[in-house]
Amino acid sequence: MGEKRTIYMDHSATTYTRKEVLEAMIPYFTEHFGNPSSIYGIARDSKKAIDMARVQTAKALGADPDEIYFTSGGSESDNWAIKGVALANRKRGNHLITTQIEHHAVLHTCQFLEKEGFEVTYLPVDQYGLVDPLVLEKAITEKTILISIMYANNEIGTIEPIVELGAIARKHKVYFHTDAVQVIGCIPIDVKAQNIDLLSLSAHKFYGPKGTGALYIKKGVRIDNLIHGGGQERRRRAGTENIAGIVGLGKAIEMATADIPGHNAKIRSMRDRLIKGMLEKIPNARLNGHPEKRLPGNVNVSFEFIEGESMLLWLDDEGICASTGSACTSGSLEPSHVLLATGLPVEISHGSLRLTLGDANMEGDVDFVLEVLPKVVTKLREMSPLYQKSGKEGGCNVQ
Amino acid sequence: MYSEKVMDHFKNPRNVGEIENPDGVGEVGNPVCGDIMKIFLKIENNIITDAKFKTFGCGAAIASSSMATELVRGKTLEEAWEVSNKAVAEALEGLPPIKMHCSVLAEEGIHQAINDYRKKHGLELWAEKNPHAHDHSEDLTSDH
Numbered sequence: 001m002g003e004k005r006t007i008y009m010d011h012s013a014t015t016y017t018r019k020e021v022l023e024a025m026i027p028y029f030t031e032h033f034g035n036p037s038s039i040y041g042i043a044r045d046s047k048k049a050i051d052m053a054r055v056q057t058a059k060a061l062g063a064d065p066d067e068i069y070f071t072s073g074g075s076e077s078d079n080w081a082i083k084g085v086a087l088a089n090r091k092r093g094n095h096l097i098t099t100q101i102e103h104h105a106v107l108h109t110c111q112f113l114e115k116e117g118f119e120v121t122y123l124p125v126d127q128y129g130l131v132d133p134l135v136l137e138k139a140i141t142e143k144t145i146l147i148s149i150m151y152a153n154n155e156i157g158t159i160e161p162i163v164e165l166g167a168i169a170r171k172h173k174v175y176f177h178t179d180a181v182q183v184i185g186c187i188p189i190d191v192k193a194q195n196i197d198l199l200s201l202s203a204h205k206f207y208g209p210k211g212t213g214a215l216y217i218k219k220g221v222r223i224d225n226l227i228h229g230g231g232q233e234r235r236r237r238a239g240t241e242n243i244a245g246i247v248g249l250g251k252a253i254e255m256a257t258a259d260i261p262g263h264n265a266k267i268r269s270m271r272d273r274l275i276k277g278m279l280e281k282i283p284n285a286r287l288n289g290h291p292e293k294r295l296p297g298n299v300n301v302s303f304e305f306i307e308g309e310s311m312l313l314w315l316d317d318e319g320i321c322a323s324t325g326s327a328c329t330s331g332s333l334e335p336s337h338v339l340l341a342t343g344l345p346v347e348i349s350h351g352s353l354r355l356t357l358g359d360a361n362m363e364g365d366v367d368f369v370l371e372v373l374p375k376v377v378t379k380l381r382e383m384s385p386l387y388q389k390s391g392k393e394g395g396c397n398v399q
Numbered sequence: 400m401y402s403e404k405v406m407d408h409f410k411n412p413r414n415v416g417e418i419e420n421p422d423g424v425g426e427v428g429n430p431v432c433g434d435i436m437k438i439f440l441k442i443e444n445n446i447i448t449d450a451k452f453k454t455f456g457c458g459a460a461i462a463s464s465s466m467a468t469e470l471v472r473g474k475t476l477e478e479a480w481e482v483s484n485k486a487v488a489e490a491l492e493g494l495p496p497i498k499m500h501c502s503v504l505a506e507e508g509i510h511q512a513i514n515d516y517r518k519k520h521g522l523e524l525w526a527e528k529n530p531h532a533h534d535h536s537e538d539l540t541s542d543h
Contacts, residue, residue, distance in 0.1 A: 307433050309457035313409060326433060326457070335433065347430035383415045383438040383461070385453040386430060 007320045007365045010360030011205075011297055012154050012182060012270045018207040018359075024251040025209065036241055037232065041370065046243045053250025060257040061199065062190035063216050070246045072157055073213035074181040076226070078105040078148075080215055080237070081177045084223035085146045086113050086199070087365030089175075093143030098176075099131050100341040101153050105180055107337075110148075119143070128290035129158035129342050132321070133165055140172045151180040151187065151199075155338040155354060156289030159187065159300025161182075164197025175221060181205055181213075185256030186264060186295055197221050201253075203245065207359065208252030212245030237357035267357050268296040270366050274355065275299055277370040282377050288325075288339060288352060295363045297357035302344065305387040306351045306380040314376040319370060325352040401458060402492035406464035413469050416451045422519070425511025428504050434460040437507040438468065442516050444473065447471050447479055452508070459498035466490050467505035476513055480525060 008016075034043030050070070054286045058065040071077045086096060098110055100122045110120045123131055131149060138331045140147075152159040155269055162178055169176035177198035180189065185206040191199060197218045204210040204242075217223060229238025256263075279285055284304040303311070308324025315322050325336030326349070334340075335349035343350075355369065381387040401409070404463050418439040428435040434456030441449035451467035452462050471479040484502035488494045493504055512526045 305455060307456050307460070310461060313458045316533070319411065335496040345431075350430070350433040383453055385414065385426065385435050386455050399438075 004319045005277075007318075007368060008360040009299075009355040009357060009365070009369065010321045010323055011360065012295075012354070013323060014204045014357035015207045015358055016360060017209050018252060019206075019209055019256060020255065021248045021252045025244040025248040028247050033242070036243065037230070046241070048242060049247050050241055052268075053246045053301060056250035056254045057214055060184070060189065060253045061216055062192050064219070066234065067191075067216055067219055069215045069217060069237050070241065070249070071213045071215055071237060072211055072242070073204070074179065074200050074202035075105040076104070076213040077202070077213050078103070078179055079109050079129050080226040081198040081200060081217075081223070082106065082146065082148055083113065084107045085175050085177070085221070086118055088224040089145040089220045093141075093145045094118045095121070095141055095143040096146045096148065097123060097136065097139050097144060098123045098148045098172055099125060099150070101125055101129055101158075101338045102148070102150055103179055103181070104155060106148055106150070109141040125158075125341050127342050128293070129153055129156050129159050129288075129338065130290065130293070131165065133161060133168055137168050137172075140174060144172070144174050146175045146177060148177040148179070150176045151183045152295050153289070153338060155336055156180075156300045156342065157295035157356075158290045159183070159293045159295065162196070163194050169197075170195050182295060185260060186297070188257070188260055191216055193220065197222075201248035203252055206252050206256040209245050209248040212219070212242055212249045214249065215258075218325075220386065263359075264296040267359075267361075270357050270361060270363060271297055271299055271364075274357070274366045274369060275301070277331055277366070278373065281370065281374045282370065284378075286348075288342065288344065295356075299357070300352060300353040302339075302348045302352040303377050303381075304348055304351060305384045306377060308350060308352055310380055311351075311376055312334055314379070316367075318372045320372065323354045323356075325354065400495055401462075402494075404490070404492040404513075405459060405494065406463040406531060408491065410432040411457040412461055412465040415453070416420040417453065418449055418451050423511075423514075423516030425513075425515060427507045427511055428456070428460075430455065433457065434501065434504060436460065436464050436504050436508040438464070438505075439513045440471075440512045440516065442476070444479075445475050445476055446530055447476070450509075456501065456504075457498070458488045459501040460504065462491055463487055463494070463501040463505040464508070467502075471509055476516070479509060480513055482509060510518075525541050538543045 004390040032045040034046050054065045054068045057068045114120050149165055151162050166176045175197045179200045181202045183199050199216040202213040227238045278301050286302050288300040308326030324340045339349040406496050418441050421439040422442040423440040425438040437453045439451045450472050452464040452468050454464040484506040487502040487505050
């Protein structure tokens with residue numbers, strides 16, 4: 001057997017680290033390894049490197065460098081933003097607003113706070129996964145202290161009307177946090193113009209290293225610390241800095257935001273060809289998420305009568321890396337909370353497939369997936385008792 | 400995450416399909432939970448001469464159906480009734496803990512098909528000796 005190619009279509013899960021990013025990081029493991037809190041020369045080198053990464057990150061977000069705090073990743077940033085704001089402002093109120101389709105780093109943090117006496121409103125979304133700004137405005141009470149809404153959804157790729165939602169938060173003097181983990185390098189960010197008070201990001205989603213992220217905290221926002229200890233990050237986030245990781249994040253965000261329109265155009269054209277091909281070649285398939293307001297690399301399609309994990313196993317057999325909203329890969333029996341929130345029937349949610357394109361892909365990958373996938377779906381449908389029941393009429397028997 | 404045996408039975412499932420005029424049919428599971436198994440049996444002189452299946456579900460569900468139908472072929476109804484979910488899982492060289500319910504489903508499918516046959520022949524239905532704690536409707540709500 002010849003060597004099998006890997007076709008990586010799971011960029012929303014993580015990305016490879018760009019060569020230039022890795023090269024920028026290496027000296028900070030081996031030569032400039034000094035603890036930035038020390039005063040000798042090699043420590044000053046690491047301090048300078050962190051300062052530079054902070055400038056690179058700030059520039060990419062339209063923020064000031066002293067509004068950027070480095071963390072261990074998206075989950076820490078989300079936890080810090082939500083717990084930190086909730087605890088620091090509990091005298092003003094105990095109400096938080098978020099959505100039903102957030103990442104678990106946000107949802108489970110909110111559920112934790114509910115146990116601590118906070119009240120949380122989980123806003124519904126429409127069939128495309130969009131939050132309605134009017135519904136947000138109605139949910140705000142005198143006790144609301146934080147609104148947290150993701151910039152774009154990781155599963156179905158829907159891009160939320162962040163500018164509008166942020167404007168509503170601002171009008172009501174409520175802090176506005178957005179989990180922007182999926183959008184760096186896909187959507188130009190300008191925190192000032194986009195009414196954002198806090199923003200989470202994670203380096204490994206834009207060709208940086210894993211284990212490094214950042215939280216933008218607008219000057220003046222009242223927020224408690226999450227990690228207590230030493231005086232790093234201007235006394236707000238303790239722990240010896242992950243220098244190499246931070247350098248990698250700085251380099252990665254600079255490169256990812258250098259030419260967003262050019263990057264998007266290339267990825268989007270592959271994505272559109274993939275979606276079109278899948279829907280044309282495979283009957284009883286539907287696109288999840290919004291047809292236009294979606295991340296340039298996101299494809300999420302449900303195939304009736306079959307289950308997602310068995311699809312992934314066959315795709316893996318062909319070297320294709322993908323993911324699913326089916327329960328069977330998540331450790332519970334419930335399928336994706338995001339798909340369910342869009343109103344997709346449970347049984348059809350089990351048959352969802354997510355392919356997320358990025359820099360690892362070439363046009364030929366799209367052709368290969370379009371060749372393999374219809375065969376996989378047919379094979380699984382032929383052994384599905386649901387397919388047999390529905391006959392040629394289509395439609396799942398349990399609507 | 401799966402054993403080689405599971406992957407073998409997933410990729411080359413034995414006994415996929417339907418039996419025309421089956422003597423017993425069992426259908427268990429629920430599309431809402433993400434798995435349904437339909438088991439077809441051909442029974443002659445109290446012996447299972449053929450067993451086939453159709454399954455909607457994950458890799459473990461397909462492999463469990465394949466293995467269960469293999470295990471009951473050629474057995475008497477009494478012997479087939481004794482094929483437990485553990486036996487199916489063991490024959491597959493183990494299943495991940497969260498996938499054990501797939502083997503339970505396979506056992507239940509076989510039991511239902513056998514009882515379908517017994518019912519058609521005016522025979523007393525056999526009762527589940529150890530009703531499984533497994534219940535999909537409970538699983539669905541216990542997570543939240």
